[in-house]
Amino acid sequence: MTPSTGTPPDAAELRRRVAEFVAEHDPAATDQTEFLAARFDAGLAWVHFPVGAGGLGAPRALQNVVDAEFERHGFVPAGREGLVIGLGMAAPTIAAFGTREQRDRFLKPLYTGEEVWCQLFSEPGAGSDLAAVGTRAVRDGADWVVHGQKVWTSLAHRARWALLLARTDPEVPKHRGLTYFICDMTAPGVDVRPLRQITGEAEFNEVYLDGVRLPDSLRLGEVGQGWKVxxxxxxxxxxxxxxxxxxxxxxxxxxxxxxxxxxxxxxxxxxxxxxxxxxxxxxxxxxxxxxxxxxxxxxxxxxxxxxxxxxxxxxxxxxxxxxxxxxxxxxxxxxxxxxxxxxxxxxxxxxxxxxxxxxxxxxxxxxxxxxxxxxxxxxxLGLPAEPRTDKDVAWKDLPR
The missing domain is CATH 1.20.140.10 (Butyryl-CoA Dehydrogenase, subunit A, domain 3)
Incomplete structure (x- = not known):
């Protein structure tokens, strides 16, 4: 592979890099997981991500160039349907708000498909009004202890990790008392139950969190800044x-x-x-x-x-x-x-x-x-906002 010069590559250089990569990793003869891992290491997963996080710091528009080149060389990844939350939601969130350690730990197995992700956002009493979530995360030394219930969680039955929005301060208005975490779906206290739909299938789940302990290293973004994340x-x-x-x-x-x-x-x-x-x-x-x-x-x-x-x-x-x-x-x-x-x-x-x-x-x-x-x-459209009577009311004082 051509060594990095420290300058973000342009379209021509990216085409050369893909050609060199494919010459070293034959798509027809290389296991898909190994191929994707090598592609991540080469910075050709998400080229607009930082160097070392699957990218090259290139303009986001050049991702289409890279994807088209890999397809032209015969590589179209298969069986990625169950990775939509990881690839489409977790990856950009971790890239934007994650620490260097978090990017190093999570992005590569997410990209290769070795770890599936889900999203613990909606609750029985907070779906459309997501900022009203009541799942609590309480600090206990170096950990956070989480209690609550989430619902409509796609892929929770397969997921290794989850994006979790929880309330850490009930004394402030609802948007300001939230913190964002990465939840270990194998941790004690995580209980996943299927929700059968009108189709007869169960893509979705309800997830109960009963005293789930998460280390502070799994917090994504600052305490109280969960809504921004x-x-x-x-x-x-x-x-x-x-x-x-x-x-x-x-x-x-x-x-x-x-x-x-x-x-x-x-x-x-x-x-x-x-x-x-x-x-x-x-x-x-x-x-x-x-x-x-x-x-x-x-x-x-x-x-x-x-x-x-x-x-x-x-x-x-x-x-x-x-x-x-x-x-x-x-x-x-x-x-x-x-x-x-x-x-x-x-x-x-x-x-x-x-x-x-x-x-x-x-x-x-x-x-x-x-x-x-x-x-x-x-x-x-910039139309006048709907009246919001709960804007300056502490979450604990809101009717539920």
Missing amino acids: ALTTLMNERVSIGGRPEPREGGLIGIVSDLWRTRPELRTRGLHEELLRLWVAAEAARLTRERLRQQTAVGQPGPEGSAVKLSFAELNQRISGLELELLGVDGLTYDDWSFRRPDGPDLLGRGAGFRYLRSRGNSIEGGTSEILRTVIAERV
């Missing part, structure tokens, strides 16, 4: 859920369009007009996602990601509903009601009934559509 996670989450690249007619709109073309007996004028409306909306959303990815490539995810996630949820629900209408009675069948623990929703690989039921959750997970509309109104 959490915002980084949330902004990245919304982009990772709703902002994935797709070709034209990718996703659900492609399935329904193919159904229209191949099943002429299902066509009616009214449904054709609805299909045209949804096709145009899906294409507009796809182009908007592409624009957002380009903006993100030269900065950090911001509140605009809420619009992408909102359109993703609403389109999935409308398109899956149209598919059922087209299929009529056949759309009411369900392919498999067996209890499973998948890594995530397989909307494209399952039947119409599953797609329709599972898409109901798209407007809840990753921020409810109602909250996203508020974010868009206040932080993107």
